[in-house]
Amino acid sequence: MAHPDVVVVGAGIVGAACAEALTAAGLRVLVLDRGPLAAGTTAAGEGNVLVSDKGPGPELALARASRERWPRLLAELSAETGSGADVEWEEKGxxxxxxxxxxxxxxxxxxxxxxxxxxxxxxxxxxxxxxxxxxxxxxxxxxxxxxEDAQLNPVLAATTLLTAVRRRGGETRPFTEVSGVDGERRVTGVRTPQGTIPCHAVVNACGPWAGSLVDRAGLAIxxxxxxxxxxxxxxxxxxxxxxxxxxxxxxxxxxxxxxxxxxxxxxxxxxxxxxxxxxxxxxxxxxxxxxxxxxxxxxxxxxxxxxxxxxxxxxxxxxxxAPDHLPVIGEDPRLPGLWHATGHEGAGIGLAAATGLLVAELLTGRTPHVDPEPFRVDRPEVMAA
Missing domain, CATH: 3.30.9.10 (D-Amino Acid Oxidase, subunit A, domain 2)
Incomplete structure (x- = not known):
């Protein structure tokens, strides 16, 4: 592929959802992961898509938006591929x-x-x-x-999202570790053992490893x-x-x-x-x-x-x-072009569909479907010292 517009670092459910939403918005996306696709935190999940465990507030709003989006997204992907998207979705309650x-x-x-x-x-x-x-x-x-509580198979869901990314011209590269992000005033690329990959934006979807992706823009994850x-x-x-x-x-x-x-x-x-x-x-x-x-x-x-x-x-x-129990979603003010989508703790499977869409909306300048303010990167609770 030509140089990507966006490199998504992390091929778990959140990274896959971000990549899917970004390709749906017409961007060229490359997904990198240091290991196999969907093999980290996502593979160790139970597949919960829950609203029952969240009290009123921003996480519940994100959870309800994601719960509404998941079945629609899966139906859209089934229609697009023509082969179905069986991720063992169950509206079991x-x-x-x-x-x-x-x-x-x-x-x-x-x-x-x-x-x-x-x-x-x-x-x-x-x-x-x-x-x-x-x-x-x-x-x-x-x-x-x-x-409203539901369940899906998280590995099947992530691989289905990544299949859609590839069908739209995107690329996935497992076993490719990112050693750093280039750019002084804004992101210009990512460094890998195979060389630097130029890009306009990077999405940090590294899950529990997200805090160390970029030393100068660390997160308290x-x-x-x-x-x-x-x-x-x-x-x-x-x-x-x-x-x-x-x-x-x-x-x-x-x-x-x-x-x-x-x-x-x-x-x-x-x-x-x-x-x-x-x-x-x-x-x-x-x-x-x-x-x-x-x-x-x-x-x-x-x-x-x-x-x-x-x-x-x-x-x-x-x-x-994340210390304040809220995901971190948005652009890092310390390095424009660096975006974060992490901190979901055990709710990443359920929150992924709305998180991916929110990242794509913010990155492309569209009106966000949920209020992004509570998930800001520069809130004191998650900014690493």
Whole structure:
């Protein structure tokens, strides 16, 4: 291809969504990744497209826009390719469960605030919750049903987006590490072991590694590790994404120590995914037995039927954590032409569709579909010292 207009660094779900939206806007795009495509944080995700875990505010607005966009985008890509875009999209809905009397009132209060923001959050009595999930613990005190929660296969989704990029004349290059960005007053190119690639703009979609892409324009983005257990295939045991009420608190916590909560959902293949954990331990990949035990114990608390089910494997990944729990989306004022799309932590799969569109809108000067101000790069919480 001719010199690209934009180089996207990072071929995960967020980078792929940015590249897709930019090529849809008519720009020449090159996607680079230091490893295989969609093999980093994206491959370690559960595929959640959630509104249930976000309180009123800018992240919820971005999540709702992305939830609306995902099925439309997939339909458009299917029509464009003529071959379908099966990314295992399931509008399964979510169920948030309180298993103690103390958790009832906070969960109801959180759901009421979401309803004020336009979220479909329906409070259920214990019998109603068990009608939706027959294997749910009898200890359920109340639950909230979120009809909008969905799931997809994150690797299939990312590769589908990148396929569209290539069909439009874009290019993807795995195993190509970017060692720096050229340009004193604005971006002029990116440096790789194969040489410098001239371009007009760079999108930093490196996930938890985004803070170190450009030394002079660093970001306070840190890795936050998460681990998921995978059971052997089962008949349908879990119909929705189900998690206990303390999950929202774990997501919002800034504590570096281990945070766990019960999160259980099935896949199309019949396996059950069990999470979730959050822990700031740098890029340490070693699994810790106490974390695995905590996840299994909390899953059995929600679904006692899982007690005798074998776990086939566990996998983990690093989420891009921003101290104020908001993504970083926009142009870096310290180096015009450098754009960031990172900091989504565990919500990157769900937020990717709207993030990619927002980057394309801002970069091409179009009216953004969501307010970009809260995600600014130069907010004090994420500007590295």
């Amino acid at each position: 979510g169920l948030v469960v309180a298993t103690s009397p103390e958790a009832v009132e906070p969960l109801h209060r959180f759901a009421a605030a979401q309803r004020e923001a336009g979220v479909d959050a329906c409070v259920l009595a214990p019998a109603e919750a068990r009608a939706l999930e027959p294997h749910l613990t009898p200890e359920v005190a109340t639950a909230v049903h979120y009809a 840190l890795p936050r590790r998460g681990i998921v257990l995978v059971t052997a295939p089962l008949p349908t045991v879990v119909r929705h994404k189900v998690y206990d009420a303390d999950y929202v608190g774990a997501v919002a916590s800034g504590d570096a120590a281990l945070q766990t909560s019960g999160v259980v959902e099935s896949t199309r293949a019949g396996t059950v995914l069990i999470g979730s954990s959050r822990q700031r331990v740098g890029f340490t990949e070693r699994f810790e037995v106490p974390v695995l035990k905590a996840l299994a114990r909390k899953a059995v608390t929600l679904f006692p039927v899982l007690a005798g089910v074998p776990v086939m494997r566990a996998y983990g990944g690093f989420r891009p954590y």
